[in-house]
Amino acid sequence: MKFKLTYSILLLLSSFSALAQSQLKVFKKPEWNIISSTDSRYGSTLQLSNNNVAMIVNAPKVDFAVVTIDGNLNQKWITSFEGFPMAIGKFKDKILVVAATDHSYFKSFTNTFVGYLLDETTGKLVSKKIIYDGSVDFIEEPRFYFAEDGSYFKMSVRLTAMKKKVRIGLPIIGAYTALKVEKDYSTTVDFNFIDFDNQLNASQKTNPFMPDGQTWNSMCGDDGSFIIMTKDSKLGKINVATYISGKREPLKTVSVPVDFYKNTNGGEIKFAGSKAPLVNYFSMMYKNLEKDICLLVAKIDFKTGTYLIQKEVMDKDHIRDLQKSFVPVNKKFNDLDFRDANFLDVTSIKEYNNQLLVSVVPFTQYTQNGAPVFALAESVLLNMYDLQLKPQYHQFLPRTYKSKTGEGSEIAFNQKNDVLRMIANKTGIDVIYAEMDMKTGKMIRLNEVPKDGIKGSYYANTETLWWQDLSFTIPFAERRGLFSDKIDVQFLQLSY
Secondary structure, eight states: OHHHHHHHHHHHHHHHHHHSOOEEEEEOOOSOBEEOOSSSOTTOEEEOGGGOEEEEEBOTTSSEEEEEEOTTSOEEEEEEESSEEEEEEEETTEEEEEEESOEETTTEEOSEEEEEEEETTTOOEEEEEEEEEOOSSEEEEEEEEEOTTSSOEEEEEEEEEEEOSOOOOOTTTHHHHHHHHHHHHHOEEEEEEEEEOTTSOEEEEEOOOOOSOSEEEEEEOTTSOEEEEEEETTTTEEEEEEEOTTOSSOSEEEEEEOOBOTTOOOSOOEEEEOSSTTEEEEEEEEEBTTSOEEEEEEEEETTTTEEEEEEEEOOHHHHHHHHHTOOOSSGGGOOOOOOOGGGEEEEEEEEETTEEEEEEEEEEEEEETTEEEEEEEOOEEEEEEETTOOEEEEEEEOOOEEESSSTTOSOEEEEETTEEEEEEEOSTTOEEEEEEETTTOOEEEEEEOOOTTSOTTOEEOTTSOEEOSSEEEEEEEOOOOSSOOEEOEEEEEEEO
């Protein structure tokens, strides 16, 4: 009996070991690092051909640089730039880097943006051009959009009522100053979206008529269509409009009814495009008329002007049923923290083949005297739907992750055939790797990532890792210190 028990334990341990990833290579001490910043793209990665990746970094004696790393974690080239990095993406057959001409801690970045076009193979500068020259006196909010295949590059820019001047909140008037700043920044004076041609000339500039609503957001669909989405809590609907370049009037506006509680307008909207032209999705959490927290998932078809919606009431009974349905695939990771519906956020939404995945996470930011103390991200609820928004299954990725401001709390996803791969930070320094059968929702594997050679205090930067044909690479970043914004990074490559 004792032999059988021992044999069973060894068999179980060996099966877990067989499922774990093999560590292939560690890149410990690059000659560059990254910078912690709320309005730049230091550390952002761009997947290139042949398993290469480009990354925005902080290099000695230059404003910033872009480095390319190959599939074996060897540095291929590094190119330096002037300015403050704002975006990186593919454009036609080149790498496009966008930078503000200057940046100030107190006054944010300038509203003059330069586009740098690089040869992907050599890193050599092909051309440099000022693509936008905006307001000198007021802060503008830019966003940049790239097609995954490099077929288009667009930007939107919102002119605010907030002047560019140093703001230091004195103790007596600090609250008033903060409210004034928030009001000025949220006020939209002007809004435009811009299309660029192959030479980075602004080929179309559109000042769109806005749909009705108290709050709004904008995005670009996978097909290049521009979309503005507004919440109208007074009339209980979300208005979604799509635009053709150069036309102020929307091509079509679709209104989705939402039973908002009183004048609340819900949480942040997450948006996703589709392989089908003029088809898009969005999802959000909100409080309904019965004061229950609800998950809303919607599909908009702008060709027909129609929509589909799916709602899920996250009351105590439903959350308890969800928790009961959880079946651990690895006993080491069997703690499921998924409790208070009031803290639920939609963290991602994406179409995979003929399915739509929506992930939901309880997320709480704890503060003291207005300053962040720590953030807590709990287990991930994975909701899968078919393309008619019919629910297919629920699944959980168990974890509890504590950070300073939420850095590293996002889940990295990658699809390979009918398998969904996931990377997530967990309590302490654990990083977990999971695989899920997308057809059934069954977890195939869930194990801790081996991190020999990586500093124990570093966390996995899940927003910038990259997936290769036979492996994946995780950038591990040190946590920002109190008096320093420069952050060292290490890279860990593992097999699937």
